[in-house]
Amino acid sequence: MKRLLFSFVISCFMCLCIAAQELTVGSYNIRYMNNADSANGNGWHQRCQSLCDQICWERPDLFGTQEALHTQIKDLEAHLPEYRWIGVGRDDGKKKGEYAAIFYHPARVKLIEEGHFWLNEIPDRPALGWDAACIRICTWGHFRDRKSRKDFFFFNLHMDHVGAVARSESARLVMQRIIEMTGGGKKMAVLTGDFNVSQTDSLYNLFVSSGVLKDCYTAASHRFAENGTYNAFHGHAFTNERIDHIFVSPATLVENYAILTDSRWQAGEDGKKTRRTLSDHYPVFARIRF
Numbered sequence: 001m002k003r004l005l006f007s008f009v010i011s012c013f014m015c016l017c018i019a020a021q022e023l024t025v026g027s028y029n030i031r032y033m034n035n036a037d038s039a040n041g042n043g044w045h046q047r048c049q050s051l052c053d054q055i056c057w058e059r060p061d062l063f064g065t066q067e068a069l070h071t072q073i074k075d076l077e078a079h080l081p082e083y084r085w086i087g088v089g090r091d092d093g094k095k096k097g098e099y100a101a102i103f104y105h106p107a108r109v110k111l112i113e114e115g116h117f118w119l120n121e122i123p124d125r126p127a128l129g130w131d132a133a134c135i136r137i138c139t140w141g142h143f144r145d146r147k148s149r150k151d152f153f154f155f156n157l158h159m160d161h162v163g164a165v166a167r168s169e170s171a172r173l174v175m176q177r178i179i180e181m182t183g184g185g186k187k188m189a190v191l192t193g194d195f196n197v198s199q200t201d202s203l204y205n206l207f208v209s210s211g212v213l214k215d216c217y218t219a220a221s222h223r224f225a226e227n228g229t230y231n232a233f234h235g236h237a238f239t240n241e242r243i244d245h246i247f248v249s250p251a252t253l254v255e256n257y258a259i260l261t262d263s264r265w266q267a268g269e270d271g272k273k274t275r276r277t278l279s280d281h282y283p284v285f286a287r288i289r290f
Helices: 002-020 035-039 044-058 070-079 164-181 202-208
Strands: 023-029 062-066 084-086 102-104 109-118 137-145 151-158 188-194 222-224 244-248 253-259 263-267 273-277 284-289
Touching: 023 044, 023 151, 023 188, 023 244, 035 044, 044 070, 044 263, 062 137, 062 151, 062 188, 070 084, 084 109, 102 137, 102 151, 137 164, 151 164, 164 188, 164 202, 202 244, 244 284
Parallel strands: 023 062, 151 188, 222 253
Antiparallel strands: 023 284, 062 102, 084 102, 109 137, 137 151, 188 244, 253 284, 263 273
């Protein structure tokens, strides 16, 4: 009897240790703030609170954002006081243009080092790359999990929506940086972002066949993903295409993966409330263990 009780206690202790080392990571294209969206009822200030409430409920340890302008970054900072963030505006390396910011919970992970590089032929300066329609940037952070004491790198980006060559070359550049910064894979890596390509694209295969990264969607022990990730503010539309991804090092265990299709309710001029999405993308979250 004592032996059974001892085994039960040890099993519970091991389960608690495993749970303690689990990290929740995510990717969220929050849609840039613009007047056209506001006129259509999907403006940033109409959905900011709901979007932040969703993040507070999920409580990710780290998550990458795409498309956020500086004003939106400051709004997220105000509504998510437990988090810190890293990143710069892509157009000038300061505050101009969209950010590919990384938000992190400092009580759970320690920021050791941070940086960024542009997705172009000269990555240390802002410029259009290859056939891209926009200047693109990748933000990275070197973190330490305060519970497991393991170091890892977190990368976040938004690939170009027009230039196929730009996406391909950007992918190769990012892969090269991940290999270099992790010491050839000695340290773990997480890559999040809006890649503007689905799981059926050859560029997606470049990532998952590299031996450097794997997709959390396919690797997850349990998956909750009833839709794709882009909704264009049409909450009732279905797609099976995932253009927002979370990639991790091959040795990473992926416990759960989810694409969250939460919505909000907004009153119109007639007083009737309509159901609306929180962004034109659904957020993606994964629970992982290194």
